[in-house]
Amino acid sequence: MRTYLDCVPCFVRQAIDSARRVTNEPRVHEQLLRETLSVASRLTFDDSPPAMGQIIHRRLRELIGQKDPYRLAKQEANATALQLYPELKQKVARSDDPFTTAVKLAIAGNVIDLGVKSHLTQAEIHTAIEEALESDLEVDAVDALRQAIEAANDILYLADNAGEIVLDRILIEQMPLAKVTLVVKASPIINDATREDAEAAGLANLVPVIDNGTDIPGTILDQCCPAFQERFAQADLIIAKGQGNYETLNESRRPIFFLLKAKCPVIAQDLGCQLGQMVIRRGTA
Amino acid sequence: MRTYLDCVPCFVRQAIDSARRVTNEPRVHEQLLRETLSVASRLTFDDSPPAMGQIIHRRLRELIGQKDPYRLAKQEANATALQLYPELKQKVARSDDPFTTAVKLAIAGNVIDLGVKSHLTQAEIHTAIEEALESDLEVDAVDALRQAIEAANDILYLADNAGEIVLDRILIEQMPLAKVTLVVKASPIINDATREDAEAAGLANLVPVIDNGTDIPGTILDQCCPAFQERFAQADLIIAKGQGNYETLNESRRPIFFLLKAKCPVIAQDLGCQLGQMVIRRGTA
Numbered sequence: 001m002r003t004y005l006d007c008v009p010c011f012v013r014q015a016i017d018s019a020r021r022v023t024n025e026p027r028v029h030e031q032l033l034r035e036t037l038s039v040a041s042r043l044t045f046d047d048s049p050p051a052m053g054q055i056i057h058r059r060l061r062e063l064i065g066q067k068d069p070y071r072l073a074k075q076e077a078n079a080t081a082l083q084l085y086p087e088l089k090q091k092v093a094r095s096d097d098p099f100t101t102a103v104k105l106a107i108a109g110n111v112i113d114l115g116v117k118s119h120l121t122q123a124e125i126h127t128a129i130e131e132a133l134e135s136d137l138e139v140d141a142v143d144a145l146r147q148a149i150e151a152a153n154d155i156l157y158l159a160d161n162a163g164e165i166v167l168d169r170i171l172i173e174q175m176p177l178a179k180v181t182l183v184v185k186a187s188p189i190i191n192d193a194t195r196e197d198a199e200a201a202g203l204a205n206l207v208p209v210i211d212n213g214t215d216i217p218g219t220i221l222d223q224c225c226p227a228f229q230e231r232f233a234q235a236d237l238i239i240a241k242g243q244g245n246y247e248t249l250n251e252s253r254r255p256i257f258f259l260l261k262a263k264c265p266v267i268a269q270d271l272g273c274q275l276g277q278m279v280i281r282r283g284t285a
Numbered sequence: 286m287r288t289y290l291d292c293v294p295c296f297v298r299q300a301i302d303s304a305r306r307v308t309n310e311p312r313v314h315e316q317l318l319r320e321t322l323s324v325a326s327r328l329t330f331d332d333s334p335p336a337m338g339q340i341i342h343r344r345l346r347e348l349i350g351q352k353d354p355y356r357l358a359k360q361e362a363n364a365t366a367l368q369l370y371p372e373l374k375q376k377v378a379r380s381d382d383p384f385t386t387a388v389k390l391a392i393a394g395n396v397i398d399l400g401v402k403s404h405l406t407q408a409e410i411h412t413a414i415e416e417a418l419e420s421d422l423e424v425d426a427v428d429a430l431r432q433a434i435e436a437a438n439d440i441l442y443l444a445d446n447a448g449e450i451v452l453d454r455i456l457i458e459q460m461p462l463a464k465v466t467l468v469v470k471a472s473p474i475i476n477d478a479t480r481e482d483a484e485a486a487g488l489a490n491l492v493p494v495i496d497n498g499t500d501i502p503g504t505i506l507d508q509c510c511p512a513f514q515e516r517f518a519q520a521d522l523i524i525a526k527g528q529g530n531y532e533t534l535n536e537s538r539r540p541i542f543f544l545l546k547a548k549c550p551v552i553a554q555d556l557g558c559q560l561g562q563m564v565i566r567r568g569t570a
Contacts, residue, residue: 005301006301008297008301008322009297013294016294029290033293037293037322037326038326040322041319041320041322041323041326
């Protein structure tokens with residue numbers, strides 16, 4: 001997906017919010033804002049929005065001299081989600097259709113966006129999950145995903161955020177584990193899941209974990225490492241979580257299913273869905 | 286009031302919105318956005334927000350080759366407000382406290398912001414006015430304004446927007462007309478009232494109308510013409526409508542009353558009031 005004009009004020013707002021989240025230094029807030037504006041004024045709109053996210057957050061990490069400013073938030077999100085894990089596993093096991101319930105929970109993980117609000121309480125997460133479970137998913141899309149998983153031999157599961165990855169585990173556990181490889185980011189970018197989060201979520205013991213070689217909040221293929229590019233080209237099913245992966249892969253010709261909540265108006269318009277809707281969307285392959 | 290970091294994403298969004306409002310040319314939308322970002326990256330935060338509004342809208346008028354792109358919207362806003370005028374005059378005449386009712390209506394004019402939504406229906410305006418009339422104003426502030434008007438000999442009334450200026454007329458008609466001079470912008474800026482709007486509202490026949498010499502959506506004194514600067518320095522009461530006038534004059538030592546609705550979180554925080562609140566605020570004189 002290209003960058004829309006309406007993404008730009010949001011980049012600017014995110015730069016301020018992110019700087020404030022990780023430092024109390026007004027000098028840094030202002031400097032990141034000014035540099036974001038300057039870069040944005042020369043923006044290539046053909047690039048997808050996560051390209052800008054990478055630039056902003058790389059610069060923010062440089063300015064504050066920290067490699068992983070969201071580390072604590074990610075650890076807390078994982079811990080909170082792990083406390084819910086036993087109860088959610090029971091919900092799945094007891095439901096009429098465990099696969100559909102697990103899909104809803106995986107999308108709910110994207111709904112609650114543990115990184116954006118790093119001190120989300122368990123009660124708030126509960127509410128988000130209950131709402132997700134009561135929401136309707138497109139039955140045809142769920143069935144298509146189910147059949148694609150059955151037919152596939154080599155499934156790449158592209159994770160999105162820390163915390164959310166614990167709910168991804170619940171969905172992955174409904175899949176034939178021998179077919180699945182989990183993909184995380186190679187190095188910290190916002191609260192995106194890295195290998196450390198896959199290990200914290202207990203996924204590293206279940207399935208192989210690889211990284212895509214980047215620090216981009218999405219999957220920009222030509223910046224990914226050759227090993228990931230090869231796996232991406234060979235996989236017969238790709239499950240991609242979250243907005244960032246949709247924004248960067250929606251024009252791919254590979255067999256992809258996108259699982260996400262449409263959290264911004266630009267994405268909702270691009271998807272042709274309501275703002276806030278839970279979405280399973282098959283790629284254009 | 287200085288420009289806060291949080292004003293910047295709003296400038297960027299307003300540049301896109303304004304460009305779209307006045308032209309369907311995507312090339313112009315993108316160019317105004319890029320130029321706004323570039324100017325904002327070098328912003329002097331000590332300047333008040335309307336300084337940036339002037340820059341953005343001057344450039345927009347240049348890009349589209351129109352001196353007054355909001356002219357039709359302003360005419361429509363005036364016409365709509367004038368249709369309501371007889372009924373509102375009756376409301377004032379029949380109320381227990383005509384002055385307070387007139388103050389509420391004048392602030393309601395700022396609430397409904399006819400320029401932002403240029404095709405506001407009469408029904409929508411009715412609702413906004415009813416809400417304003419039911420709202421409470423600080424009684425002490427209204428009384429202080431009433432007494433200041435009685436005591437003053439030379440009152441400058443700084444108008445804000447077209448449409449709104451018809452409701453200003455209702456308040457001005459509650460004041461000793463011989464004391465009042467109305468101030469408008471010298472040339473078009475967004476939907477701010479100019480002499481043409483003062484005439485359309487029927488105010489030019491009631492009180493002297495002068496302009497401040499600028500095309501700024503507020504009152505930046507050192508850019509105003511000498512004649513206005515002199516009047517501003519001599520007046521013994523200034524009534525300033527709207528956010529733009531508050532943003533540019535809130536640190537003035539002259540005897541000012543600000544009448545506005547706090548429509549943005551930054552202003553509400555600066556005023557120490559709720560977002561959306563109707564405010565009468567005495568200046569620091």
